[in-house]
Amino acid sequence: MASSAHTRPLSDIEIRVKALESLLVEKGLVDQAAVDALIDKYEHKVGPRNGAKVVARAWVDPEYKARLLAHGTEAIEELGFSGMQGEDMVVVENTADVHNVLVCTLCSCYPWPTLGLPPVWYKSAPYRSRVVIEPRGVLKEFGLELPEATEVRVWDSTSEVRYMVLPERPAGTEHLSEDELAALVTRDAMIGVTKVSK
Amino acid sequence: MSINAAQAIGASNSRGGSTKLDVEVAPRFAAGQRIRVRKINPAGHTRMPQYLRGCEGVIAQDFGVFVFPDTHAHGGDQKPQHVYSVRFTAKEVWGREGGERDVLLVDVWDDYMDAVP
Structure with a gap:
């Protein structure tokens, strides 16, 4: 019998x-x-580079950022991203005091127009079951250790609303252009399991 | 009828298919209000995760009126109702093991909750 x-x-x-x-x-x-x-x-054609453009625009344009946090779907559509699994978008902002992280404990809900299709680990039972119980432990496994004083908000995407994290702009990037900033933004930072670094 | 490539791409490029409804339905809750998730165990589809049933939380935001999945998923009524972002502390959900500064924000439909007096 032939085998290869x-x-x-x-x-x-x-x-x-x-x-x-x-x-x-x-x-x-x-x-x-x-x-x-x-x-x-x-x-x-669709992937986290879209979301990175949204984040970079919010970092350089305070009025855009305000629109993005108030009316996510419309602000994202301004940059040309819309459609299936992004019909009702809510963008949540990471700050010095608050860290947001996304999960879908029921299945694998994820914002396709801005982040593309979800990574395998996002859909895995261990991530989905553990991040709601011990978010800091899971984040540590991604290499992110948060100060105790930081509030960790875990968003369980149970409805048709789709979430995206607006990460903090790293220090020392004042001189970078919008395109250069977008290049720093990673998929994992927009899920909230890492931060953006320079 | 077959879906051709142009239609498939057209549909995925459009605004998609929101389950948000443009109908007037009175919200049962308001931001800041304290709620308790009902202990329900439906045999069919539901979007109320088991780990939160019976837990108390606070309405953070009203997202508007959406299709109710428990009935609609089984070919039934859309049963339009409000969906809210509800904030639960990790201590409330997990007890002693819950993180001191950890919170859960979960989308919850009107029919899954009761007001806490």
């Missing part, structure tokens, strides 16, 4: 997804090109 070291067997979930996709296509319920177009969009 380069081909691993498909996992059960991969087989199930392939079977479902074939059925949907065979029955004419979905066009293969539509599936490919959506995958291409979420793999290559």
